[in-house]
Amino acid sequence: MFSSSRPPLADWYSNPIIRFLASIRLGVFLMFVALVYASVLSALPWVRAYLEMTEMQAFGHWLFVSAILLLCVSVTLATLTRIRFTVKNLGVLTVHTGILVLCIGSVVYFGTKIEGDVTLRSPRIQVLSTANAGRPVAELLAEPGQSWTTNAPMLGGAIAVRINDLTYDDNNQRLTQAKVVTRIGDAPAKERILIADGADIPIADGRIALRLRTYPAETRFFDREHAALFYRPAGRDWQYVDLIGLPYFRERYLDEGYQLRDTAGVAIPTKRTSPTIRVAGVSVPTGWFEPWRMPLPRTLDEAPFDVVVTGYVPYTSTRAIEHYSEGGGTLNPAVRFRLRVPGGEEQTERTLLADPRRALAPFKTPFEFRLIEDDAQRSTLLRPGVGAHELHIKLVDPPFEQTLAITAGQEIPLGDTGYTLTVSQLLPSWPMMSPGFENADSPAAMIDVVAPDKKYSRTVIQRFPSLSQDIDEQGVRHREGPYDPNLTLHYRSLGNGWVYLLATADDLEAGRITLAQLRADGTVSQELAALDQPVGLPIPGVDLEFALLETLTHARRTQVPLLEPVDQRENTSPHQRSAVRLKFTGKGELAGWEDNQWAFFSVYPHIDAMPVQVETPTGPGGALERWEVVYSRLPHDLGAELWGRKLGVTYFPGRRTVSAWRSDFVALAEGGERPESAVVETNGTYSLGRWTYFQSGAAKDDWSFTTLGVGNRRGIWPMVLGCVLITLGCLYAFYVKPFIQQAQLAAAQEKAAEAKRRREAEAEVVAARTSSAPLEV
């Protein structure tokens, strides 16, 4: 085989196409092309970002793969048509074979490569506070020897919980029960048995409970690059549809009449919204090269609607702007308005709801929206004031009523009633905590009251007088009602004025409101404001222009993302902080129905999901049916069930930096009978079925969960073989072939010398013969 004096397909070389393909120049050119492609797309991440390609996508691109395959063809033809199959050429033949095997292995490997991760949560004992809606106050890893202590004098002293023993099921896969010992104060320790996900075990007179929390097996992992949309009717199983083709690095959203902004208020306009590039004013379609699409339509099986992704933004902030639109399922009146200084560019838009928590815009002159039922209510709100701070006092017995201007520290005797009021504080903003009013705030006056038979302090809340509370002589706060029902107080703060946006239900339907302004001098003015008709609104310090933009009766809240400022972005995993705008369009009976919402990225659909609520009138009798939609990552089947056991962490001296992680878990392969214990650690993988697991992430608390990277390795062995062949071939070509060449050269020289000697000898013989031959005359 290795003694041919001609290359195997030397005859083909006469064909010009073959000669071109087999030329070294083409090979060098293709290597140069690969080098330039790799350099540009690797060293200039913004180029990849511009084209919306991750590294794996860029190097799995058909263009690059084609160049590599053409190089393979060139190498093959060059080998077969130009290189003789001799022992001397064994090196180059081996190297070329290695390159072919490596390239083929790589094409298979990267063509089928899937990579993602799965998070395994460790089983744990939860310490729950029954007073705090059963929320965990502490958690500890379910492992013998783990303990938790806290000092709680109100519960009887120090509370200690220690895990003594754990029991697993017959297959050693599921944790079924835990024996814990609890001790409260000086009381004797008690052993308790916790059943996995069973009833909570109360301790400390039922004010604390213990629970053994385990997690179901993980059967799927989630793709590192590709997104998916999960959807389900509330309470049912998730279905999903892939979002392959979604952008990755840049903001790309179709025009819906608004621009997104960053947290500093700077507008972040969309980048290209279709894969085209403008060159000298001409649009060049680049969809053949770029992998992303916008809009990205998807059909949702078994759902009454389909979805189109109309926007994608990476680097979303943890904050978002609330946006309200008509279409909610319940009555929720709201008004949207715009304020601007006439002639100026700056303007602000606000939506205020009748919901007291969202009814107030805390400008210097506050704006408050009120849904009023009748004129009496309107008159009460709009009665003229008597000063910057006004207190209305009313006694039932003896009858007494007075409205007066007040200041902090002012003492107010109430005639002969025996009551004396002292204004202890005037607070511009009093945060509410009452249920239904959380995070609302209101101006408030703190009034100390001395009554004939009692002494107490009353917090008089301007916006919600009924929520005013008394604190009696014992310091007890009377939440259920006034300590002294005989006295009624109303407070108004008008120092900076107050603007009311008042509307009845009919007004909202008709698209109008009453814009009323209470001024510090006590005067009141009101005007009817209709949609998109600017109204002058002079408030202290500035003349504003008010425009009513929208009135809503069934406002529905959606969120519009706020983005991170460009210079604060770290260029890692932008999609993990992304959001997509989804346009839901009804189908079948729901044709014509439409809804738009932004959905924020959830790392896992089943762990930290942030579902978007979609309400469709498809329930019984046209009632609203609620669907949940989660924007997360594309799932892949693990072909196994995995249960997390424990995360182990070791540190460098000082315990500030981790030196290694170790994840212990249990794995049961599909169709397998018994699960096996498995370990993945730093620099140590584990393989099961077609997936290889590696350490990818870990909980900051060092125990509660571990994240395993998951990937396949199809084509790896051809790649290994190719590399070995290339190495051996190079060594042969560089360090063995020269010896063969030298030996051959020496042999040739010897042969030539021998031939020369023979010729000379023959010549001598001929000469001798000639000289001994008789001369012919």
Place this chain on the structure above:
Amino acid sequence: MKRCIMRTGMMVIITGVLLTGCRQELPLPPSETAIALDGQLDWSRARLIAVQDGERYKTLDSFAREAFSEMYGKEHLPGLSPLASVFEWVFNKDKYVHEPVIRVKEAAVRHAFAKHFPAAEREYIREKGYLTPRQIMNQGVRAHIEELGSSAITIRSANRVRQAEFIAGMMEQLMLVVPAKEEALDAPWHSPKELIANLPEDLLREAGVEAQRGGPIPGYTAREAVDLTVTWASLRQGWQKGDAEAVQENLDKLAGLLPGLAPAGHYPGESQRAAEAHYYAMGKLTWGWLVYFVGAIASIWLLATGWKTPRVVAMLFLIVGLLLHAYGVSLRWYILGRIPVANMFEAVTGAAWAGVCIALLLELIYKTRVFALAGNVTGFSALIVAQYIIPGGGTLTSIRAILDDVMLRIHTTLIIFSYAFIFVAAVIALVYLFGYYRHRYPRQSTLSGVVVALLGTVLIGVSFGAFKGVAVGGPQPLWQVQLFGWLLCGTLILAIASLVWTRASGESITWAAALLVAAFAVGLGHQGFLFGLASSMLIGGLAWAGATAVGRLGPGQLQRGFAVVPAGAEGALPLQRPIMAGGAPGDEGRKDEPLPGWLHTTDWSHLIILNLVFVMLFVGIILGAVWADYSWGRPWGWDPKEVFAMNTWIIYAILIHTRFIVKRRGLWTAWLSVAGCLMMVFNWCFVNFYIVGLHSYA
């Protein structure tokens, strides 16, 4: 006579370099009391006290040097030893509130900070880069640090300033010399001050000291706490009074007490600590560049003349440099307990050592002269970069968790060794290019050197002029400079294309190429980089032009050394290539362009090293993939570092094939070797520090 002139010239250069290196400026008046105290103390025991810091155990001496380097930019305060500096700072910190001790490295940040101060202070901060602890608290400065910290681009600058400030404020708390009593090897140690919490309450009351926050240190008895805190307090008192005897007594007592407090086997071994102190005291041996520098000069001399004397000198300095280099690398290895390849400093010094070794070996075998030069230049370049350029200055660090694997060490070692060989090859390539152009185009070659030197001079001016007053986030944003650079770039690409198309002369191409490089450098907008590049262009250009001119006009011996000796001519040098040079075709047989024999020798010398590079780089990359496969479950992730290692290998693959298709094989080989080296440098420096990827730690 000629030899005498050459020797004298060499001595002048060396002396100049030495004198430049010795110049120092003192930014603050040294404390006379502390200097006097320092002079009377014997630090031999105290310097070996172990400190837990930066994820490892180090000596107090190392702690002092590293802390001051980060805070002050130098390893010690003026006039004081590092150890005296640390005690002076800990015990007399208040004295330095108005002294400029906090170093701000970046010129742009200095300019931004300086804006907040009166003219005199402003100028000092801009010029020297030092702020006082009081100045750093200035509201404007604080706001600017916050601003820097909020941007992903400038956060490193902010963190450097914050770290310097943190060390200045917390040095005593960072001095964790009190061992933990826990059995766990990673348990946090404590500062002497923390032991106050373990003192008996009556003693605390008596001393009028408030109990420390955080509670007592577990495992310490009151007796031990009293012993240590009293010693520490006495040390403080003695230092503040300038009482050398008391300080010495308490220092020695401390050094004796501390090891005994750790659980058995936990306190770092004395020999390792001694080695570390010695290593730092020897300046990490990076000054060995001086030896290589002299060797390099002698090697050039040898290359030009082929005389015996320069050969002896060059080889002697190469061997001495190599031994010093080896001593530094092995000391580091011993101290860290692992092969030193985990950070830039270790990789550069370790790899260069291997490069020098191979060059020495090949020079001893083949005596081609270029290996001696390549070895000396490799050692010189690596050690001077290690001493002056690499961030962190070679601080001893622990290995990153992910790197702590035997296969990775093999992979890393092979890769960085191949990088060193690439550098060795590039030096040989430059020698070839110099010789080739000097022989073929002497006038253009000289002019090209002058052109590069001139442009270097202009760029040095630009590096100061264009960037003056440019502050991060300041009124003159860098984008203006960058825009200028990129515009220039585009124009020059067109210019070069047209020059190449019209087969322009050598100097024109050099002009265009040099301008292109300059435009890129300006476009990058980094003053330090621009200055470094400009200086290199100036020195390199002058050397090139000067050497060509000297070669042409110089003494007869030089002329003879560089003369054309046609292959196979009577009396010519034997041109048969050694086996190690492989079987690729050479230029020896070409009749149309006869070259000097030494160029052929340089070419096959080049091939010897290139063959090694090709195999080692490939095997190194593959072993990295093997490690990545069993560590990350993925052998290849198209990470920038991987891609550029592959690109480097592709260049050498192109090189091998190019020898089969071009006429001037040696010339193409040399240019491609230089290109491979540039790709390697780009991969090692730029990709590591500026492109985010899986290898960003490397």
